[in-house]
Amino acid sequence: MTDHVPTAINLHRKSAVLELQYADGSIFKLSAEFLRVHSPSAEVRGHGKGQEVLQVGKRRVQITGIEQTGNYALKLNFDDGHTSGIYSWNYLYELGTQSEALWDAYLEKLAAANASRDALPPDTQVINIGGLSDKPSNSND
Numbered sequence: 001m002t003d004h005v006p007t008a009i010n011l012h013r014k015s016a017v018l019e020l021q022y023a024d025g026s027i028f029k030l031s032a033e034f035l036r037v038h039s040p041s042a043e044v045r046g047h048g049k050g051q052e053v054l055q056v057g058k059r060r061v062q063i064t065g066i067e068q069t070g071n072y073a074l075k076l077n078f079d080d081g082h083t084s085g086i087y088s089w090n091y092l093y094e095l096g097t098q099s100e101a102l103w104d105a106y107l108e109k110l111a112a113a114n115a116s117r118d119a120l121p122p123d124t125q126v127i128n129i130g131g132l133s134d135k136p137s138n139s140n141d
Helices: 032-037 089-097 099-112
Strands: 010-014 018-021 027-031 065-069 071-079 086-090
Touching: 010 071, 018 032, 018 089, 027 086, 027 089, 027 099, 032 099, 071 089, 086 089, 089 099
Parallel strands: none
Antiparallel strands: 010 018, 018 027, 065 071, 071 086
């Protein structure tokens, strides 16, 4: 398999966009949010099929650092503390070529989960209603 190594990588901090340019003339502009929710890390993908974790509340996430990993990948650091994604050259190219379909699929998953791209306020408590039990609530309503 041919590695799709970018010829130029530019992080546009103000717009939170990572721009990748390739020798074939391709240019992909991938938002920090898109890259964060499609992180190749186990935290996002899980450890096998069906173990993926839907990433929510990432609309305003920023890339705080980029490190080249060997000659095959980039490690992206995000301001929400996520630093474990290693994006291979081929994966970045795949994200670029399939960005529209991947984004649409992500939005569909969010809608199905009744979840949001926006982060909840810091003082918000989330309660999972799906697994109600006979245990008494600890709330002081």
